[in-house]
Amino acid sequence: MKKIGVTFLAACLGGAVAVGSYKLIENKYQDGMSFEEKQKVHFTNNPIPAINSSTGDLDFTQAAAAVTPAVVHIKTTYNNPGGSGGRDQMQDMFEDFFGGGGRRSRGPAMGSGSGVIISPDGYIVTNNHVVEKADKIDVILPDKRSLVAKVIGRDANTDLALIKIEGSGYPIVKLGNSDDVRIGEWVLAVGYPFALNTTVTAGIVSAKGRQIGILDNTEPSENGEPQARTAIESFIQTDAAINRGNSGGALVNTRGELIGVNAAIASQSGSYEGYGFAIPINLAKKVLDDFKSFGSVRRGFIGVNFTGLDAEQAKRFGVNEINGLYVNGVVSGGGAAQAGLQEGDIITKVEGKQIYDPSDLQERIGRLGPGDKVNLTYLRDGREYSKSVTLKGEESIKNNDARSASVVTKNLGASFAPVSDVLKKKYRISSGVIVTNVQQGGYFDQIEVPQGTVITTVNGQAVNKSQDIETAITSSKNNMVTINGFTPDGSSMRYQFPIRR
CATH class of the missing domain: 2.30.42.10 (PDZ domain)
Structure with missing residues (x-):
């Protein structure tokens, strides 16, 4: 009997050592994992319990119960009241874009938004515009604890940000697959609209791949001049009620999986009118992993x-x-x-x-x-x-852009592409370029050269590509440019103007 007891104690001690060693190795191993890989380990060890309900297939209680513990309220503070002033900036832009009812007076230097915990060690995804320029970021958990967060990375091109609070063992929302989302399927929006407590609303996916021009395509360069950046817009559109403060919150499917990060609304009143937009999670996964690994996006x-x-x-x-x-x-x-x-x-x-x-x-x-x-x-x-x-x-x-910067891109303010065979036949020409875009403030904008204009010669030289235009302009001895071609309606045209080099 004594021998059995010694054997049992030895077995227990050996098991404890094995489990402890496993946990130590597991934690070290997880440091190099992506957020999605870490979540797979988490949900393998901690499966979501089933919740009984009597409402049938259109029951959202299980999804809501799984998600709400991991959606947090974000409060931001700004030392400079003129910086953000507590406004939900993305919503401001939406009001302007869709004809909102005029500017309101600036409030106190505080802001409010939402975030989603995606890792048990306190990583939270939210919108860039929620935390941009904030001097302090407070995260209020659903259990009313308040913690200060630090920014790990921000990206204006996708309007995503990753912040972190200290601690471990936090509940998380499972990352889904936004590629599998179908128009017409039920979704839930979870967040803190109007600084209320956790709020869940339901709706359907109204559209995918929405590109609405809400993310500004310019940003200040080091010398203060605007420069182009590569904004990526491919929003999931939903009619689930989203209001101010929902920015950065969760858009989940009925299985409680995160399929999007709520970003903005389209509204003339500033409140919900049936159009909400979320960043697809499959785009966010790459951005967030880059934040964690590099602090910025490697695009x-x-x-x-x-x-x-x-x-x-x-x-x-x-x-x-x-x-x-x-x-x-x-x-x-x-x-x-x-x-x-x-x-x-x-x-x-x-x-x-x-x-x-x-x-x-x-x-x-x-x-x-x-x-x-x-x-x-x-x-x-x-x-x-x-x-x-x-x-x-x-x-x-x-x-490469810096090396190839030219009078064409700097001053003409236009982009060009070779003329198609159809247009060559139409105008009976053997060469030419078509104006594919006209930028505000450039020469073409000032002299009202419209998009769709076909240019056949520049300073008497035939052109077939942008470089031909550059060569023809730089060879001019009097800084004058003469352009011949056809307007979009087929009429012959001739423009002559000076240009800076």
Whole structure:
């Protein structure tokens, strides 16, 4: 009997040592995991208990019970009242964009939003505009504890931010798969609207891939001048009630899985009117993991400028395709250029999936980093091609842009693409470029050269691409530029103007 007791104690001691060693190794191993991998370990060890209900398939109680403990209230403080002033900035922009009822007086230097805990050790996803420029970030948990958070990373291009509170053992929301989301499926929005306690609202997915221009595409450079940045908009649209303070909160499916991060509303009154928008979680996963690993986003670039096609744009460019992206320009030395893409190509598919809008490509590329490969399908002269493109890092693109900066991009304020065979036949020309975009403030804007104009010669020289325009302008001896071509309605045109170098 004594021997049995000694054996039992030895077995217990050995088991405790084994479990302790396992936990020590597990915690060390998890430090290098992505958030999604860490969640798989968490939910394997801590399965979500089933909740009994009598309401049938359209019962949201289990999803709400699983999610609400991990959605937090974020309060921000600003030392400079003129900085953020407690306004939900993204909502302000939406009011302006959709014709809101005028500016209100600035409130105290405080702000309010929501966040979602995605890791037991206190990592929280929210919106960039919720915490941007905040001097202090307080996180109030559903159990009323208040903790100070620090910013791990912010990204204005996606309006995402990752913050962290100290501690461990926090409840989390399981990351879902936004690619599986279907229009018409039920979803829940969870957050702290109007600084109320945790609020759950229900609705359906109204649309996917919404690109509405709410994320500003410019930001100040080091010298204070505005510079372009690569905003990525591919929102999930929902009619679940979302109001001020919901920014950064959770959009979940009926299984309680996080499929989006609530970002903004479209409203003329400033309150819910049926249109809410969330950042898809599959885009957020990559951004958040980059924040944790590097403190910033390591974004990959194809190296092309493009315009989304529709019936009107297709007619303007003289092409038959009404879906896809018309390539306006190819960055020298970029991934697309190395793969053989050219101006005038039409990108129709990414990884075999049809492209209907720019957001279809941007959201997909936004999940990838430098060195990753993506398969693009494109049309050229009516023939279909497919190439694997290796994405380049942001610095290589910026350096290339700096080297290639010219009077064309600085002063003309326009982008160009080769004229299609259809337009060549229409105007009976053998060369030419089409104006694909006109930027506000450039020469073309000032002299009212419209988008869709076909330029055949610059200073008497035939042009077929942007570089030809640059060569023709820089060879001018009197700093005068003479442009000949056709307006979008087919009339002959001639413009002459001075230009700075």
